[in-house]
Amino acid sequence: MLNSVIVVDDEASIRTAVEQWLSLSGFSVQLFARAEECLAQLPDNFPGVILSDVRMPGLSGMQLLERLQQQDPGLPVILLTGHGDVPMAVEAMRNGAYDFLEKPFTPQHLMSSLGRALEKRQLVLENRRLHEQADLKAQLEDTLLGMSQGLQQLRRQVLDLAGLPVNVLIRGETGSGKERVARCLHDFGPRAGKPFVALNCAAIPEALFEAELFGHESGAFTGAQGKRIGKLEYANGGTVFLDEIESMPLAQQAKLLRVIQEHKLERLGANQSIEVDLRIIAATKPDLLEEARAGRFREDLAYRLNVAELRLAPLRERREDIPLLFEHFARACAERVGRSAPAPSGAQLAQLLAHDWPGNVRELANAAERHALGLGSPNLAPRAEGQSLSDQVEAFEAQCLRAALRQHKGEIKGVMEALQLPRRTLNEKMQRHGLVREDFLEG
Incomplete structure (x- = not known):
């Protein structure tokens, strides 16, 4: 549970009283007399709540709220107001403040507002973390292909x-x-x-x-x-x-x-x-x-x-990745020289899947570049040992399914028609090869 609170108030007595209340309740408290000091020392993704007075020398609480909204819209800000500031505080809530407390306020009222604000902050940070993880996962999938x-x-x-x-x-x-x-x-x-x-x-x-x-x-x-x-x-x-x-x-x-x-x-x-x-x-x-x-x-x-x-x-232990990598390297090479890369034929694809690739991805990249530049099909020796014919057929089948799913953006009916497979057979093959239609949906 998050428990960090920043208190911004130019009155030392208010800062001291609030710090005592919060510290006794297990909160981690940081005090500032001016809003400018708070902004200068506020870390990114601060795991807590800002508790600020409205009327202060220099930047006011309203101006602090505006800066914080620009910097981190999900950061809860609770304003401390005098009686005459209530209409202003209501307007501030319309502009993004989480809550306002009219002075004098009780410790119970303060703790209740802080508790709700911290729960909200925890949800915001967790949601932000999950989005960042998803972004990193997508970036990594584009970097380590397979x-x-x-x-x-x-x-x-x-x-x-x-x-x-x-x-x-x-x-x-x-x-x-x-x-x-x-x-x-x-x-x-x-x-x-x-x-x-x-x-x-x-x-x-x-x-x-x-x-x-x-x-x-x-x-x-x-x-x-x-x-x-x-x-x-x-x-x-x-x-x-x-x-x-x-x-x-x-x-x-x-x-x-x-x-x-x-x-x-x-x-x-x-x-x-x-x-x-x-x-x-x-x-x-x-x-x-x-x-x-x-x-x-x-x-x-x-x-x-x-x-x-x-x-x-080694590449020979993950043959289902060969067509995807070959296509990637061929397309990248073709784009560098301003041409389109021809798709490998069925015979070429079978040859790629049958080769042992002693040079691994580096050798495959070289073969793909030769193909993209029109320098002839790579002269690939057949495998002398290791993968059986049935394993090679399985790898080829998985690639055909993956290509059809990608072409039809996960639309099962289109895949069935393209591969001339009944729904039940297609489902069984997708399950056997670990393919999920959601991975191919557009967007």
């Missing part, structure tokens, strides 16, 4: 982890989209306005690794001319994405562990520590604990990085 159960679960995990101050380890094969997932964890969390620094540990020569991560002072080593800010220091307040973390030299692993534990780093050649606030997102293909057992990775660092783990399924 309808498979694995992708839906991944999106839920990303939304859950994005707002948590924990390091994350992403496991996945080459080309499976690890950096994109890391970027989503950053963009959909509280660090979104701060730097996102991506670093591929396998691409940095070992001799330059320390200077690249931690920076250096002038003259720290031969050729070190001038001071240089390292990647970790540059990302202060934001997120560092360390791809192929298993390739990090052991000596630098120890220094990274110290940064994670102490939130401090030292530039190469410096004696002074610099405080940093970082979120580390690491990505790896092998199991870091197995790497640690083999002596190639520090076990203590592995545990520090793997506070939470996300596993990205």
Whole structure:
């Protein structure tokens, strides 16, 4: 239950009396003598109620109400009025005030009005939170494309982890989209306005690794001319994405562990520590604990990085996403060059679904771009093992159903006619593939 109240009144005796009443009743109280001070310190989505006098030097209670209505229309404002101010207070309620109390008022009257106002504020904030969650979910669906159960679960995990101050380890094969997932964890969390620094540990020569991560002072080593800010220091307040973390030299692993534990780093050649606030997102293909057992990775660092783990399924394990991704990449490429992308034929679609995609999404994007540019169908080798013919048929059937539902905007009669299926059969197939018509409705 919300219990925060801001009291704005130029009379110290009123402020003191109201604070005593409210504090004894368990409210969290903040006092201001002037409306200008309240506006300057009011946080976004303040979880409470404003209790304000009407007549004050500087901004009046009416002017404060007007400013607050512009800033947050859902914030309840209760006005404290003298006898002659009642008509003015009634007019203020027409303009958005929640209630008014005529002085002198009793503690019981005050508590009753505050209780109702706080209940309203709680509903407003909860409704606002749900809308924001829905907006974030829609944005994430446009960023991490896919309808498979694995992708839906991944999106839920990303939304859950994005707002948590924990390091994350992403496991996945080459080309499976690890950096994109890391970027989503950053963009959909509280660090979104701060730097996102991506670093591929396998691409940095070992001799330059320390200077690249931690920076250096002038003259720290031969050729070190001038001071240089390292990647970790540059990302202060934001997120560092360390791809192929298993390739990090052991000596630098120890220094990274110290940064994670102490939130401090030292530039190469410096004696002074610099405080940093970082979120580390690491990505790896092998199991870091197995790497640690083999002596190639520090076990203590592995545990520090793997506070939470996300596993990205290879494309061959989520074949129902292939047509959607192919269409997306082909359309994006075609738009860049000012042409329309031809739809893949049934034979091409079957070939896409049958391919093993060892390069995962990156390989699929390349094939889609070649298709969009008219450079010929991708030369895809058939799968040597793994998915059975029945599994491939199931994936193809799911894609046909999804395409028809999208084309007819969830209108079942149109889908039945397009696919020449009776209603009962269509319902059974949609249920088997986890398809819901509401997901395809227009708007």
